[in-house]
Amino acid sequence: MDEDYPVTLLSRMLEIYSPSGHEKEMSEFLAGEMKRLGYDVEVDEVGNVLGRVGSGLPKVLLCGHMDTVEGFIEVKRRGKVIFGRGAVDAKSSLAAFICGAKRYVELGGKGTISVLAVVDEEGKSEGMKHYLSRTSETFDFAVFGEPSGAYSVTIGYKGRIVFSVECTTAPGHASAPQLFENSIYVAIRLIDKLRSMEAEWERVGEIFDMPTMCVTLINGGSQDNTIPGRCEFSVDVRVPPSRDVYDLKGRIAGVIEDFKVGEKRATIRYDFKDENMPFVESEDSVMVRAFRDSIMAVKGRECKLIKKTGTSDVNEFVKKFRIPTVVYGPGNSRLDHTPNENISIEEYGDSIEVIARALMNLSQG
Ligand SMILES: [Zn+2]
Incomplete structure (x- = not known):
């Protein structure tokens, strides 16, 4: 994966307008990109894309959503910031998962990393519900991609x-x-x-x-x-x-x-x-520690733990899977659903490093 790839990937994802119910083009695009990066890719009936890299244990799920709320925002780069619908909620999280897992494997990391890109998170969670109703897969850890900011982790949703x-x-x-x-x-x-x-x-x-x-x-x-x-x-x-x-x-x-x-x-x-169901992860779980240590290593910053009053696909997921889970992704969630959605390129890049290192911390127990 070359150095410019993460920004190119994100820009292209922002250019493809994909409000809930209209994710087909995005689904095809991501399936193609993940294949080129060496992922094993499956696309299910509703358009969810599942890509796997690596092998063996631990088995980690990185799940993000392809859809956004309605309202296209012209994609433009202004200085060190990229504007576009989904720049915050939550295409940069998903792009960071795709790049972070790839980087982790390139660094020699062990385990099977599954990146799942679902449809309809902003709608009725049909993508996640469909996935949960069919899958017989098991995971050791899961991360959901929603904006917590690259230097914070979300550990609770109502x-x-x-x-x-x-x-x-x-x-x-x-x-x-x-x-x-x-x-x-x-x-x-x-x-x-x-x-x-x-x-x-x-x-x-x-x-x-x-x-x-x-x-x-x-x-x-x-x-x-x-x-x-x-x-x-x-x-x-x-x-x-x-x-x-x-x-x-x-x-x-x-x-x-x-x-x-x-x-x-x-x-x-x-x-x-x-x-x-409400979702809450213990402050001293292995997952939270893996991210805390990673954020400290990447940025020298103390990781902030966040609890949100909303709900997301993670609430569906924890009905079925009781495994250490956190929600993580770059971006300021106050910009969610606003016409000003934008992401700092530096923060986005840092989040990719944070994910790669957090995976390393998890695999090393
Ligand atoms: Zn979201």
């Missing part, structure tokens, strides 16, 4: 519960509101109940350690002269690692069930649509 509620009542004429229950008012009362549950959670203090709740969608009524017979809303709950997702689901269901008892004139149905 989990997530999504549910929707439908309140139905008998519709009536808007001139006689005293005669009919109003499904929008029922929904508002229930939202208030749910929010008082949230107020209890807030006593914990730190935002990462408490569950949060957000009503994200609401839809009710059909005409401006009719008392609405139907109101539906959706709620997004974020769950810290200290709380059990199933326990929390049970509590939410309990609040709704209690509420139902007092609402004689309404029918209330609810549906849990999706859930993700």
Whole structure:
């Protein structure tokens, strides 16, 4: 791999616009590049690309996503910075995995490094879900590519519960509101109940350690002269690692069930649509040590450990694999999804070294 290759690879990845659902060109491009670098490459039905280099143990998975949010950003290099959609979230992480694993093998590193590039991470995680449903592979360690900054490692993500509620009542004429229950008012009362549950959670203090709740969608009524017979809303709950997702689901269901008892004139149905497990890696795990030591060796800097309130594909992954896992990648995550996504070439280059050395640290136990 020649010296200019990492920047060339990243620039070309940024030029290929690949919002969720439109990753085909990117998938073909990466499969071709990885083959040229000597990876053993497979592409699955949904377009995920899996490339392996090296052999034997340890078996390490480096997983990144090919898709971005919508909105092409013209690819340009300004001084020591490259602009482009995905420069931060998360094409530079994925490019750094491809180059870092290759560098590691060139340095004589042992083990099998699998670079998995998935589709639809910004969508419904269909790429990761598809991979997890088919694979029978096992790994000793995993790294997920999301921007932590090249000199930091992400060791926590919250989990997530999504549910929707439908309140139905008998519709009536808007001139006689005293005669009919109003499904929008029922929904508002229930939202208030749910929010008082949230107020209890807030006593914990730190935002990462408490569950949060957000009503994200609401839809009710059909005409401006009719008392609405139907109101539906959706709620997004974020769950810290200290709380059990199933326990929390049970509590939410309990609040709704209690509420139902007092609402004689309404029918209330609810549906849990999706859930993700929280992810947390112990601060002194072998993975965290491997990256800490590597960042110190590459940059002479103390590695910062980060916990994020969002979720990513790692939350899906840890449902199935219970192995030391961290999330790592260059870039400032505050630029995620913004029209200013850009990456420092120096930081990107450092991240490749950090990955190669972290792999070395892992293989040497
Ligand atoms: Zn991402």
